[in-house]
Amino acid sequence: MATKISISPYHHSSASSHRQPPPFTAPAQLPNKKRFTVFCSSSKRAPSPPSAVAEERKNPSLAEQLSPLSTTLLSDNANKTQLLSKPKSTWVNPTKPKPSVLSLHRHKRSTYSYNPQVKDLREFSKKLNECEESEFLAVVEGIPTAPTRENTLLVLNGLKPWQKSLLFFNWVKAQNLFPVETIFYNVTMKSLRFGRQFQHIEDLALEMIEKGIELDNITYSTIITCAKRCNIFDKAVDWFERMYKTGLIPDEVTYSAVLDVYAKLGKVEEVLSLYEKGRASGWKPDPIAFAVLAKMFGEAGDYDGIRYVLQEMKSLDVQPNLVVYNTLLEAMGKVGKPGLARSLFEEMMELGVTPNEKTLTALIKIYGRARWAKDALELWERMKSNGWPVDFILYNTLLSMCADLGLVEEAERLFEDMKSSQRIKPDSWSYTAMLNIYGSAGNVDKAMVLFKEMSKVGVNLNVMGCTCLIQCLGRAKKIDDLVKVFKASVNSGVKPDDRLCGCLLSVASYCDGDDANKVLSCLELANPKLVALVNLLTNEEITNIDTIREEFKGILNSTSVEARRPFCNCLIDICRNRNLHVRAHELLYIGSVYGLYPGLHTKTEEEWRLNVRSLSVGAAHTALEEWMSSLAKIIQQQETLPALFSANTGAGTHKFSQGLGSAFASHVEKLAVPFRESEEKAGFFFATREDLVEWLQSNAVA
C-alpha cells in the first residue's frame, strides 16, 4: 500500500511527546487525531515539584507518584498543599521497596447476625418509603422494636427515596442512643447517590470529618462515583486527592472508580499512568477495570488502545465477562472495526457467554453503519431463533439499521410488530427511524402519513424526525408542505439545530426562485445570519471576498463542528446553481483555509489524489476545476509530477445514496478531462500524467 502523505495537521511521526514510553509498543501507524491531542496535552504539563524534596526520601509517596495528576488536574495551590501535606511515612510501608498506590485488600464486609425482627423492620421501611414526608415523624415513632444499632441499620437499608433516608438518618442521630458509625453514613450516602444528591453527600462527608468519624474506602468510592454520575468531575478528583492526603490508600474498587473518572474526562494518559502504577504495585485488574479502559479507548477512537486492553487481559489471564464483551464490541464499533467486532462476538458465543440486549444493540448498529446487510440480517435471524432478549432500544436500533441498509419492507414489518406489541410501543425514536427510511427512499406520501399519525397517537416529532421529513419534502419539491411542516414543528417545540439548518440550506440550493425564497424564509427563523450570507453571496455584485470571509467565519464559529462542512458545501452549490462560479471557488478557498476540507489533496511520489468523498456535487466540481488550474500552473513552472492522478468520490454504498460518482463522471465528461472511471476500484477516477499534461496544455485553464 502506498504511504499517504497527509496534509492534515495531525501528521506526526512519533509519540515522542509522550511523557514515558507506553506499556505497549508505540503504534507503527500515525497516532490518530484524538490521540495526538492527548499526547500534545502532556507537553503542556506543569513542571514537577522541586526535586530536592523528593530526593530526600527514598520511597516516593503516593502524592508524589500521582503528582502529575495534581499538577495537571488541580489548581495551582495543589502543589502547595501537596508539599505541606502530612508526613508520608504514615502510608509508606518501609519494608517494601516499592510503595503501593493501591491496597490489594478489600474492606471486610461486616457480618449481620440473625435478627428475628427482620420481617417487621422490612415492613416498617416500606411504610416509611410510602408515607408523605409530612407524616414522616409520626410514622417513624411507630418503629416496631427498640431502635438499636442493628435494627435502625436494617431499616435504613430498606429505604429507597433519598429524602426518606436522610430524614431517617437524622432521626437516628437525634435519638442519641448509640454512636453513629461510618456504616450509617455509607448506607445513607448510597441512597443519596441514587437520587444524585451530591451536595447532601458532601455535607455528610464534611460532617464525618468534623465529628472525627472515619471515612473508609466505601465512603470515598461512594462520594467519588456520585460526583461522577452528577458530572461534577472536579469534585470527584478533589475527594480522591483528599483521600490519599489523609493517608488512606485506595483499594481496587476506589481505584477503578477513579480510573473511570479520569477516563470520562478524556485524560487517557493519566488513566494509563494510574493503571501502570497499579500494576507495578502488584494489582491484578479485574474485568471492571478492563471495561473502564475499553470504554475509554473506544470513546477516544483509539484502536491501539483496544488492542492493548485485549492483550493485557490475555497475558493476565482475565476472562472477559458479558459487560466487558459489550464494552469491547461498542469500542470496536467506535473505532470502525466491524470485522473485529464480528469475530469477538463469535469468540464470546464459543465461550458460552449469552448475549443480552446491549450486545445485540451494539452489533446491529455496527453492521448497519458498515452496510453489512448479510451479517445484520443473519444476526437478526439468530436473535429470533434463539429467543435472545429484545428491548425497545434494540428495536429502534434494528429500525435504524433498516434505514442504513434501505430495508423498507423489513422496517415496516418491525414497526407494525411494535405497534401491536403490549410491551414495546413505538416512540419518537422509532418514528424518526421510519421517517428516515421513507425520506431516504423518497416516499413522501408515507412519510406524511406518519407525520399525521404521530400527532394522533401523541408522539412528539423531534428535531431529527423533522429534518428527515424536510429533506424528503424538499427532494420531492413539495415546498408548501415543507413550510407547513417546519412551522408546525417549531410551534410544537422543535428547536432547529445546525443539521436542520443545513438541510434547509441544501433544499434551497436546488430550488429556484419562489421556492428557494420560501425555504430561505424558514431558515431565516432559525438562522438569520446564514440567510444574510446567502443574500450577500447571491445579490451583491460588489461584495468582496474579505467581507464574505468575515461573515462566513462568524457563522462557522457559532456552528457545531460536524455541520460546518455541509454549510460550506451547500453555499457552494447555491452559487453554482446561480451561475456564480467565481463565488463558488472563493467559498471553496475559504472553506479550505478554515480547515473544512482536510485531506482534500493527498500526494505520494507515484500518485496525487483529489478526495471529494465528503463534498457536495457542486463543491466536487469546483474542487476538480480548482485542481486542474493549479496543475496547469505547476506545469508552467515545470515542477515534477507523479505518473498517476486520481480522484476519489467514494463508492456510495448506501442504497439511497445520491450518486456523487455519476455527477462527477458527467462533469469530467463535460470538461473532457482525461479521467477514466475505474472498473476495479469503485468510486475512483484515474488519469495518467501524459494524458493530463496534454489536456492541460491544450486547454489552458490556468
Added chain:
DNA sequence: GTAGGGTTAG
C-alpha cells in the same frame, strides 16, 4: 439496591 467500582440510541 441490601455499606463501594464497569456496558445499550442519530
